[in-house]
Amino acid sequence: MITELPKEIMDYIEQNQNHQNQEIDHLNTKGGYIETEDLVRKTAITFYMSKNILLKGPTGSGKTKLAESLATLYQKPMHSINCSVDLDAESLLGFKTIKEKNGKSVIEFVEGPVIQAMKNGRILYIDEINMARPETLPILNGVLDYRRTITNPFTNEVITAHKDFRVIAAINEGYIGTTPLNEALKNRFVIFQVSYLMGDPLKKVINEQTNLEDEQIIDYMLKLSEELIKETKKGKIAEEAASTRALLDACDLAVYLSPLTAIEHAIAEKLEDEREKNFVLNLAETYFKE
Incomplete structure (x- = not known):
């Protein structure tokens, strides 16, 4: 209320x-x-x-x-x-x-x-x-x-x-x-x-609406999300890459899969342009290593 x-x-x-x-x-x-x-x-x-x-x-x-x-x-x-x-x-x-x-x-x-x-x-x-x-x-x-x-x-x-x-x-x-x-x-x-959530409000959503509990992975997901939002505003990648819904899917998958694999299927594969897919994965690799 x-x-x-x-x-x-x-x-x-x-x-x-x-x-x-x-x-x-x-x-x-x-x-x-x-x-x-x-x-x-x-x-x-x-x-x-x-x-x-x-x-x-x-x-x-x-x-x-x-x-x-x-x-x-x-x-x-x-x-x-x-x-x-x-x-x-x-x-x-x-x-x-x-x-x-x-x-x-x-x-x-x-x-x-x-x-x-x-x-x-x-x-x-x-x-x-x-x-x-x-x-x-x-x-x-x-x-x-x-x-x-x-x-x-x-x-x-x-x-x-x-x-x-x-x-x-x-x-x-x-x-x-x-x-x-x-x-x-x-x-x-x-x-x-209605803008994309960032920072503490987004962290609250992750905590309440996904099963991910690893604090380090959550923090890296937040940083990745912020970078993706910046890049969509510059027009470098499609808006789908910064979707809060997609990020939540990635967080859920990261409970059982590696974060990079989760990001690949929940975020990158939704993009049509191969260059954009690779850009997202390369950006994710700066935070997560297999």
């Missing part, structure tokens, strides 16, 4: 505790994001105020984990949409299907994540929103602005969002296959930068 939150927000969080429904257990998430610069507090306040949140940052920096931490804090189930060029209205809103009832075939509408989240006052998490085709997203304009409504084109039903409905989106800037968000869509969000 974040004790620095205003009293009215703390009261609201307490009111939402223990409202569990076994039918939607698969939508419940677990927190675990370790904030930098009080990022969880800022986003938690924005969430409480019903503002749409856009998390910007490199791949593997913890955007999804931050969204899950907010869902856990407010005890809200979360519907997720993973955007791609194949995303269409049916993926967002739902689809019609034929079912058998009393020996007859009837057409029923299966509600999609947007409709379910709006009606039930849940969180809608839109991952990699800039991977979707620009012509797909305008269908959400009314959902994301003051109207909080949408007309379902498949049923003509007008849906007004529940007061507890919230939207969190994530964006990987400069990632292959992405397109810049248009200004109309971007203007509907409050935007937060």
Whole structure:
């Protein structure tokens, strides 16, 4: 619990505790994001105020984990949409299907994540929103602005969002296959930068979320991570190399494999460029020897 939150927000969080429904257990998430610069507090306040949140940052920096931490804090189930060029209205809103009832075939509408989240006052998490085709997203304009409504084109039903409905989106800037968000869509969000963790916050994550206990290996992993982040900022290697998620995988593997082998498979092999792979391994060899 974040004790620095205003009293009215703390009261609201307490009111939402223990409202569990076994039918939607698969939508419940677990927190675990370790904030930098009080990022969880800022986003938690924005969430409480019903503002749409856009998390910007490199791949593997913890955007999804931050969204899950907010869902856990407010005890809200979360519907997720993973955007791609194949995303269409049916993926967002739902689809019609034929079912058998009393020996007859009837057409029923299966509600999609947007409709379910709006009606039930849940969180809608839109991952990699800039991977979707620009012509797909305008269908959400009314959902994301003051109207909080949408007309379902498949049923003509007008849906007004529940007061507890919230939207969190994530964006990987400069990632292959992405397109810049248009200004109309971007203007509907409050935007937060999510950066790679470094130093003590990253060490805390390693201690809490991996099985690695060797202090020397952990310290070297931290130094390697800092070097990789610096090199990605210079443009020498792809952002994947500095992924916090990849580093945590390497730490787990290092419990049973040599650190160099762990780094090779958890970090280096994710890169497409052979030169970049070798760069990462050579850098790792300055800290670890087989």
